[in-house]
Amino acid sequence: MTDRQTHLQNTGKFVAPLGVLIFFAAMALAITMNLWTTLAVVVVLTALLIFGEKRGFVETAYKMVEKNYKITVAVFVAALLLFPIALRGNSYFLHILVIAGIYAMVALGLNFQIGSMGQVNFAPAAMFGIGAYTSAMVSVHYGASPWLGMIAAVIVTAGMGVVFGFPALKTRGFYFSLVTIAVQTIFVLLVVNTDWLGGPNGIPGIPAFSLFGRSLKQTGNLFGMLLPYQINYIYLTFFLLILLIIVARRLYTSRFGLAWNAIEEDEIVAATQGINLTKLKLLSFSIGSVFAGIAGSIYAHYTSFIGTEDFDFNKSLILICMVLLGGMDNPVGVTLGAVLLTVIDEKLRVFADYRMLMYSVILIVVLVVRAQGLLPKRNRTYPGTEEG
Amino acid sequence: MDTLLKTKDLTINFGGLLAVNKVNCEMNNEVLGLIGPNGSGKTTFLNLISGIYNATDGEIEFQGRNITKLQASDIRSIGIARTFQTNRLCLKLTVLDNMLLGLFSKQQIRWWETIFNQKKHHLELRVNIDKCLHVLSYFNEELVEQKYELIDTIPLIDRRRIEIARALVSDPALLLLDEPTAGLNPQETHSIVEDLKKIREKTGISMIFIEHDMGVISTIADRVVVLNAGQIIAEGSFAEVSKNEEVRSAYLGS
Amino acid sequence: MLYAQIINAVMLGCTYSLVAIGFSLFFGVLDTVVFCTGDVAIFSSFSVVLLVQITALYALLIGLFNPFFSILITVLLAAVITAALMVIMYQLVIKPFENKSSLMPLLSTIAAGIALRELIGIFFPQGRNPRSFPELLSMERIFEALPGISWRNGIIILATILIVALLHWFINKTKIGLSIQAVSQNREAATMVGINRNLVIYVTFIVGGLILGFSGFLIGSYYSVIRFDLGASFGLKGFSAAVVGGLGNLYGAIVGSMLIAFAEVFVSAYIPGGTAYAGIAAFVLVLLFILFKPEGVLGSRSIEKV
Ligand SMILES: Nc1ncnc2c1ncn2[C@@H]1O[C@H](COP(=O)(O)OP(=O)(O)O)[C@@H](O)[C@H]1O
Ligand SMILES: [Mg+2]
Numbered sequence: 022m023t024d025r026q027t028h029l030q031n032t033g034k035f036v037a038p039l040g041v042l043i044f045f046a047a048m049a050l051a052i053t054m055n056l057w058t059t060l061a062v063v064v065v066l067t068a069l070l071i072f073g074e075k076r077g078f079v080e081t082a083y084k085m086v087e088k089n090y091k092i093t094v095a096v097f098v099a100a101l102l103l104f105p106i107a108l109r110g111n112s113y114f115l116h117i118l119v120i121a122g123i124y125a126m127v128a129l130g131l132n133f134q135i136g137s138m139g140q141v142n143f144a145p146a147a148m149f150g151i152g153a154y155t156s157a158m159v160s161v162h163y164g165a166s167p168w169l170g171m172i173a174a175v176i177v178t179a180g181m182g183v184v185f186g187f188p189a190l191k192t193r194g195f196y197f198s199l200v201t202i203a204v205q206t207i208f209v210l211l212v213v214n215t216d217w218l219g220g221p222n223g224i225p226g227i228p229a230f231s232l233f234g235r236s237l238k239q240t241g242n243l244f245g246m247l248l249p250y251q252i253n254y255i256y257l258t259f260f261l262l263i264l265l266i267i268v269a270r271r272l273y274t275s276r277f278g279l280a281w282n283a284i285e286e287d288e289i290v291a292a293t294q295g296i297n298l299t300k301l302k303l304l305s306f307s308i309g310s311v312f313a314g315i316a317g318s319i320y321a322h323y324t325s326f327i328g329t330e331d332f333d334f335n336k337s338l339i340l341i342c343m344v345l346l347g348g349m350d351n352p353v354g355v356t357l358g359a360v361l362l363t364v365i366d367e368k369l370r371v372f373a374d375y376r377m378l379m380y381s382v383i384l385i386v387v388l389v390v391r392a393q394g395l396l397p398k399r400n401r402t403y404p405g406t407e408e409g
Numbered sequence: 410m411d412t413l414l415k416t417k418d419l420t421i422n423f424g425g426l427l428a429v430n431k432v433n434c435e436m437n438n439e440v441l442g443l444i445g446p447n448g449s450g451k452t453t454f455l456n457l458i459s460g461i462y463n464a465t466d467g468e469i470e471f472q473g474r475n476i477t478k479l480q481a482s483d484i485r486s487i488g489i490a491r492t493f494q495t496n497r498l499c500l501k502l503t504v505l506d507n508m509l510l511g512l513f514s515k516q517q518i519r520w521w522e523t524i525f526n527q528k529k530h531h532l533e534l535r536v537n538i539d540k541c542l543h544v545l546s547y548f549n550e551e552l553v554e555q556k557y558e559l560i561d562t563i564p565l566i567d568r569r570r571i572e573i574a575r576a577l578v579s580d581p582a583l584l585l586l587d588e589p590t591a592g593l594n595p596q597e598t599h600s601i602v603e604d605l606k607k608i609r610e611k612t613g614i615s616m617i618f619i620e621h622d623m624g625v626i627s628t629i630a631d632r633v634v635v636l637n638a639g640q641i642i643a644e645g646s647f648a649e650v651s652k653n654e655e656v657r658s659a660y661l662g663s
Numbered sequence: 664m665l666y667a668q669i670i671n672a673v674m675l676g677c678t679y680s681l682v683a684i685g686f687s688l689f690f691g692v693l694d695t696v697v698f699c700t701g702d703v704a705i706f707s708s709f710s711v712v713l714l715v716q717i718t719a720l721y722a723l724l725i726g727l728f729n730p731f732f733s734i735l736i737t738v739l740l741a742a743v744i745t746a747a748l749m750v751i752m753y754q755l756v757i758k759p760f761e762n763k764s765s766l767m768p769l770l771s772t773i774a775a776g777i778a779l780r781e782l783i784g785i786f787f788p789q790g791r792n793p794r795s796f797p798e799l800l801s802m803e804r805i806f807e808a809l810p811g812i813s814w815r816n817g818i819i820i821l822a823t824i825l826i827v828a829l830l831h832w833f834i835n836k837t838k839i840g841l842s843i844q845a846v847s848q849n850r851e852a853a854t855m856v857g858i859n860r861n862l863v864i865y866v867t868f869i870v871g872g873l874i875l876g877f878s879g880f881l882i883g884s885y886y887s888v889i890r891f892d893l894g895a896s897f898g899l900k901g902f903s904a905a906v907v908g909g910l911g912n913l914y915g916a917i918v919g920s921m922l923i924a925f926a927e928v929f930v931s932a933y934i935p936g937g938t939a940y941a942g943i944a945a946f947v948l949v950l951l952f953i954l955f956k957p958e959g960v961l962g963s964r965s966i967e968k969v
Contacts, residue, residue, distance in 0.1 A: 141766050188954045194765055195696045196953050199906060202899060203946035214939035268524050275523035275530060276509065276516050279502070283510050286499040293459055295485035295514025295579070304520060334895070338777070341770065374791075378781035384774035388767050389759055400503050402557055403538060 033085030130312025150332030152317025178314025223328025442630030701898020707879025742876025909962025
């Protein structure tokens with residue numbers, strides 16, 4: 022081991038966990054304070070990232086985390102477990118966290134198309150909705166357990182991913198986008214016009230998940246501290262989210278992630294390397310849909326009411342913004358983007374009229390100023406081969 | 410000797426332009442030089458074989474199997490690899506990732522295994538990376554050091570080498586080279602041609618070699634086919650072909 | 664019944680076709696879908712409302728000229744404003760992304776469309792409420808014997824035909840029009856023979872902007888009530904029509920618009936409960952075309968050069 026690496030390991034042991042804690046403090050600030058504080062946090066974060074990249078700090082930080090992976094993850098998980106407990110006084114803040122986790126899952130799924138393959142899918146909200154509606158219908162109409170609903174959601178979204186994916190994936194570029202717009206629009210119109218699916222009234226009274234015979238809607242009690250029920254959902258959501266991040270990262274470093282990147286750059290070259298374009302695109306579309314389906318199921322059983330306005334074209338755009346802002350093809354970045362935008366979105370409720378304007382401006386600004394997003398994609402390095 | 414590749418009346422029609430017109434070509438285990446003036450259909454011929462274009466008419470047979478209708482990805486998997494006239498590497502990927510792409514069709518691992526069976530994933534990756542670096546080092550040792558560099562930062566000569574290496578890494582039986590020396594200076598050209606000759610000696614791989622430089626063709630090609638306006642106008646050894654009147658007039662632009 | 668439905672469909676097709684032509688024009692020179700096209704058309708409708716109802720310009724004109732000229736001047740003014748907007752759009756959200764990943768102008772023009780519609784919603788007086796469009800064209804029948812053909816409908820159809828004819832002349836008979844065609848067909852070759860691509864793009868955006876400007880007036884007159892977010896659906900329909908007809912082909916855009924309009928009108932008229940599904944009909948048509956005839960009705964199938 023070289024001097025520099027030992028140095029990274031030693032200092033990283035403290036710096037990396039400290040960074041995690043500072044990150045959580047910033048998040049707490051962003052969630053609990055008003056819109057301007059939230060925006061300030063985002064701006065400071067961005068400035069730090071850009072400055073840090075120029076000076077090479079960001080690379081150092083990544084290395085430090087890699088060298089002290091276990092301890093950093095341990096601190097991160099501990100902080101994540103304690104974070105909601107610290108915020109227990111205000112269930113609205115907790116609610117924001119649940120929603121952030123749910124959107125992060127959908128955004129991660131969307132990233133397989135936009136980030137990895139460079140194809141803009143405008144229907145993530147539809148897939149999210151298909152998951153939510155499936156899960157809700159299974160438990161409301163057939164009285165099945167919400168967990169069964171989630172499994173049904175996974176199966177149905179995977180199937181829908183293939184069904185809708187097929188026409189979408191025979192095409193690319195604008196045609197692909199048009200197909201997904203069509204899917205998104207058809208989904209909303211069909212649901213609104215189908216009484217069986219609640220039509221314009223939505224589906225009320227969706228039961229909550231329960232675990233070990235306890236409903237997740239029950240308030241908890243820890244050493245005399247009253248824990249609002251949202252905390253249960255935070256743990257559930259973030260547990261699943263972390264699993265999905267791991268899945269996304271593994272796919273990214275696999276030959277499939279690489280093939281997606283190749284398709285993004287040059288489909289002809291990809292094909293001549295033996296990559297079956299249709300299969301790979303279908304894979305990206307259906308795995309992404311399953312991510313959205315899982316998220317949709319949690320959403321349905323968390324809010325207990327769903328309607329089409331939760332899954333419309335605007336929602337798809339917001340999800341696209343999350344991927345773009347966070348950093349395309351970087352699962353951690355995408356998650357960060359989703360959390361930040363969800364928080365900002367909630368703060369903007371007071372200014373509901375300006376919401377979509379703000380998203381469109383964010384989208385354009387990100388595209389012009391920093392198209393690679395906050396945490397850009399990193400080149401793959403493979404453990405075991407010494408680094409250059 | 411067995412026929413490796415055989416085309417029967419191979420034709421493609423681009424809205425009236427017969428870029429490849431009733432080409433009957435047969436090759437065994439050899440290096441076939443493909444020459445002809447600009448726009449004569451050489452690249453289109455490779456595109457047809459490698460499955461990028463679908464033939465309007467005619468057939469392609471590879472190792473006795475009819476491959477006319479196969480997709481580009483399947484063609485690579487059955488052992489035909491190619492390079493492009495304008496260097497086409499993935500600029501946003503690293504040298505190593507570009508090489509790994511060449512191995513895509515040789516990898517066994519399924520997508521669910523990459524998620525649930527990391528052990529298998531790492532094992533396979535290990536083997537593949539070694540293979541990639543081995544092939545790279547054959548062309549230029551330095552490229553092994555630069556494996557994590559983006560293609561953006563690599564000079565043209567090395568990009569040409571990487572592209573050939575990417576094609577070779579999957580151990581194809583037939584390598585299609587579309588002007589691998591275009592844009593290179595004489596020393597660089599020489600170096601690439603020497604490397605290719607050595608590879609031919611070592612592995613016995615067959616090649617179709619499109620080239621403008623007759624000097625190069627004369628040293629590397631066992632046999633030469635001359636295309637003009639989509640049709641074969643001559644074939645045979647370089648010495649024979651270069652004496653052919655029709656070939657001369659096609660090149661001089663009659 | 665059938666007669667009335669056919670008239671409906673033709674009218675609807677007219678309102679789509681100018682927007683679809685906009686998509687095709689821009690796509691031709693840029694190889695990019697300019698997604699804010701629909702919103703720009705609706706922006707023009709609001710410009711007319713602004714000129715007529717809010718700034719009293721029309722009242723002033725009508726005191727000076729006869730109604731025909733007053734309307735013409737108002738609409739021309741709205742079209743010029745729209746063309747200027749289109750050029751600004753190009754400058755702000757398309758030009759920065761030239762030679763970059765094609766996903767960027769796609770997203771930026773969608774975002775620009777949303778921004779435009781939200782800005783109307785926020786800054787136009789009562790912007791988020793449906794707005795009645797000034798009834799400048801008479802609803803009376805032209806011929807007593809022919810129901811359904813009011814002056815308004817007749818003028819909309821005639822204006823559409825006139826605009827298309829003018830465009831046809833411009834594209835085929837003027838030097839700059841021919842350059843636009845050359846750039847659409849083969850960008851590299853066009854620059855090689857010395858065509859100034861930048862100029863061509865600006866002219867295309869001005870011409871396209873003018874066409875969208877007129878379409879805003881026609882759309883407003885036909886619907887008589889407009890909403891700030893109408894641009895979203897017009898954009899989608901227009902783009903769909905352009906694809907169905909053959910993206911990049913101006914006459915295909917008209918054919919596509921008519922096909923989509925007929926599909927919508929006939930689904931809602933003849934299928935029980937069909938009104939609800941009329942919107943879906945257009946998209947199903949697009950899906951079918953993309954799957955089975957991606958080059959559209961009039962487009963030609965070309966093999967991508969490698
Ligand atoms: N996809 C295509 N569409 C239309 N014409 C093409 C296409 N590909 C190649 N051509 C035409 O076919 C002819 C042969 O081209 P090519 O095979 O590239 O020639 P060469 O490689 O021998 O210089 C040229 O006239 C070229 O313009
Ligand atoms: Mg060539």
